[in-house]
Amino acid sequence: MYRSHTCGELRASHINTEVTLSGWVQKVRDKGFMVWVDLRDRYGITQLIFDEERTPKAIMQQAEKLGREFVIQVTGTVIERASKNPNISTGDIEILVKELTILNEAKLPPFTIEDDTDGGDELRMKYRYLDIRRNPVKNSLVFRHKVAQEVRRYLSSEEFIEVETPYLIKSTPEGARDFVVPSRMNEGQFYALPQSPQTFKQLLMVGGMDKYFQIVKCFRDEDLRADRQPEFTQIDCEMAFVEQEDILNTFEGLTRHLLKEINGVDVAEFPRMTYDDAMRKYGNDKPDIRFGMEFGELNAVAQHKDFNVFNSAELVVGIAVPGGNSYSRKEIDKLIDWVKRPQVGALGMVYCRYNDDGSFKSSVDKFYNQDDLAKWAEATGAKAGDLICVLSGDKNKVRAQLSALRMELAERLGLRKSNEFAPLWVVDFPLLEWDEDTERYHAMHHPFTSPKPGQLELLNTNPGDVKANAYDLVLNGNEIGGGSIRIFDKDTQAIMFDHLGFTPEEAKAQFGFLMDAFEYGAPPHGGIAFGLDRLVAILGGQETIRDFIAFPKNNAGRDIMIDAPAPIDDEQLKELHLKVNMPS
């Protein structure tokens, strides 16, 4: 038996008990006549004491040689601690050690195993097994476990069934790029790893499973941006005999349950906003509504003066920065530089100070009088002491730019509080979006999303205007879930494929099994999928997902700990009927 208790368990009530503990040496303090060791395991830290007078000499000598991260087992007596440590749960006691076994020695770790480590990102990933010993990472993984357990508990109590769908499926050209898996037994053929279990969950609805969920790995072979992983985890859900309202209520229930159980937060009914409103008010389909700073459209009050920059713009739009009038001229210039960075891409920024005395001072005073500027203040909701920032240009671009500015300023102003939760349903997404590269419409959600009732005709005349039964759940400015009510009849599905540029033959080759299934009695159905990595990070009050993934890959898609991917044997390639065709 390696231990009688864990390192997080002993209290004053255990005093005089003989105990055996095992763990890692966090710290050694050697005062010659006394040695203190902090012994660590997953559950906490317990102080060990070795003392010239009471500890056998051989053990004392061994203790003096202990290094950081040695794995040891000790037996001793729980005694009251002279100087108690109220910061740790075992702070009232220490162990007077009688026996010590070194279970394993340890080389000096390449970075400190402390909450604030001196290790950089790459080093921590290479020695991820050491990084996981640190509380921030360990606690994130335990937190993730708790969230996943609560998801399962809640959905099971709502009669959802977790069904495992296959990982070795079929490649489809639609959507992102697939990872593929060559088949040895079927020469020249490939499986694909699922980007999501979309078609399988729809088939489960056709199969009468009624309420399905799965916490499942998905795969996308995309060029990685920061904080994207080639493999990621979804909470994938689908329901039969439902309308949008049913889905929204069910998963509002799940999200509220998580906020309550995990964060101890009660949240009121989730507000809903159309996609069009979100774009108009926040320039973004996943607005952070923990704070205001709503967009004020200024075309009516800022155009038709002599300022040509505004006159020629499709959209003139501003926000009021709370207390922003305190910014110096230099700070405002820096802000203008910030919006002109290539990542944001604005050509410039007009600003207007709202002075405490009610007067205005703008960078375009030549063109606008005090009455004009008062209308800007009204449109943006500015109050005395605020700064109004105004951008102009192409509608879509300028909204994205002002949204970036809004988020940046909110961050600087401390308005994005990690312990505050503001969920929001964004509804009525467009069915299609125009893709500049391929010069055709793509499904904004996916090709199985149903258009709003009565809008099927509009597909032929104004495809970009067709709205879908599609919705996103947004939390604190992040899309944590998205879904739709699906098409469930073969004819509508065929029309959709046609509009997405599939020939009937291509549609049949790719999705024939789904269209076949729709002929055998498909029920109305819809669903949603949550990104678990992101959800967990946000509930944990963090912006980045990496610490919530046990073994993440770097931005080149590599696992630098195990050094994967890697070349494989010629023999393996031959068995798979493959040749590597390196670019010259």
Added chain:
Amino acid sequence: MYRSHTCGELRASHINTEVTLSGWVQKVRDKGFMVWVDLRDRYGITQLIFDEERTPKAIMQQAEKLGREFVIQVTGTVIERASKNPNISTGDIEILVKELTILNEAKLPPFTIEDDTDGGDELRMKYRYLDIRRNPVKNSLVFRHKVAQEVRRYLSSEEFIEVETPYLIKSTPEGARDFVVPSRMNEGQFYALPQSPQTFKQLLMVGGMDKYFQIVKCFRDEDLRADRQPEFTQIDCEMAFVEQEDILNTFEGLTRHLLKEINGVDVAEFPRMTYDDAMRKYGNDKPDIRFGMEFGELNAVAQHKDFNVFNSAELVVGIAVPGGNSYSRKEIDKLIDWVKRPQVGALGMVYCRYNDDGSFKSSVDKFYNQDDLAKWAEATGAKAGDLICVLSGDKNKVRAQLSALRMELAERLGLRKSNEFAPLWVVDFPLLEWDEDTERYHAMHHPFTSPKPGQLELLNTNPGDVKANAYDLVLNGNEIGGGSIRIFDKDTQAIMFDHLGFTPEEAKAQFGFLMDAFEYGAPPHGGIAFGLDRLVAILGGQETIRDFIAFPKNNAGRDIMIDAPAPIDDEQLKELHLKVNMPS
């Protein structure tokens, strides 16, 4: 709103309530003046009634046109049923229909959606979404969900943390063949799909996670035997600071919990048996101990007579078949033919009848007298009325043959009762096993398994005799779980790799990260993995796993529903730097 209730919910207490139901048409009985429809969903069946006198004429006409598996929505009043059906939960009531909407029509399904279907295996797999509508498959999937939930609930309550390990890892030549995934971003390199999360769970122990589990898909590119799948699900577990005894107790607890919660069965402490004993008594390392028929070794009593077949054999071994003396000569001849089938491979079988009067009649009476045969009876535990079956030859082969015969006879005798559960720990497995093909030793469990204390030296002299800290959990003749206490120091691990034929360079290239990890303070650890597909099937009283997998692949590794694997585009191949190299 598509429904106010499900089809399994309404009772006599609901009579006179107006309800809306949705579901599939299971059956239509049309008597002209009345039409009855059985409406089905996941939760049950409810009878609908359309009646000339009380149902609007248009609805009545529509009802007459309903076909099997149409998806409909009805609104009506719950009324008392004239002839109650005690076999279904809703059998006291029926719905007098006022409104009927056909939500989707259905072509005639290719097989009947009944508990006993007329569909063959391939047809059912092609239309798996229809097969899932059938109770046997649907209930199996719901059952699987319940088992998985109970596993998670139990392990979480024991402080295990579910950690997701990566799917895109590194190929290793050890063990079974990997599925590989070409990397687009890392030219000419490949990920591998995990055969198990073995090294990652060990690294989690090095990382201090202490108690880990995961219900996880694993992948093996093996030539498929019946009832094997290229992707399968494991309950993967690992613990730190444990000895074998801790692991056995913990997972005996899990298994007992499942048998109690899922099957309502209380099982006594699990017996334990060494591998050597299991082979000697049952010829098998996963003996079914729901019944006796233990092997009796007969070398001492059957050799050194004039029967050369036995004299030249390494092992002469028999079993007593309860009541087998009732077999006719013809039946016994058939049994002899059975053991001579190539799948079993015996050259012949000697038998001995144990007559009710206490006398014996054997097929080798020329060589053995009544006293000799009485000793056979004693060794095999035969009683009057039994038949003793005796095989002889090479020890390992003859044990396997007699084990096959024992299982076959038990099946025929009805001794393998699906509602009886006999778990068994098999312990002290050999560390290594000789591989005839490669003419070297392989790790019987895996290369990280630790030898029994003090047996490391024996590796140099008698490697085949070294026993491991390895154990299997056997249930009703199936291995449902297996694991070991791991090596946790670099030196022992290096010795193991050496004995398995790895050069130090190869070991470093393949497992360098693990051996590195062992230098930074690895705790003693061990674990176990359960095959979930098999476990669920056995708890469900079934022999085959296929109905417990939502979308299984066939014996050629194909998903015949979605037609995968399939060729991919030249463009995709080019992006992956690959050429298909078809055998000519």
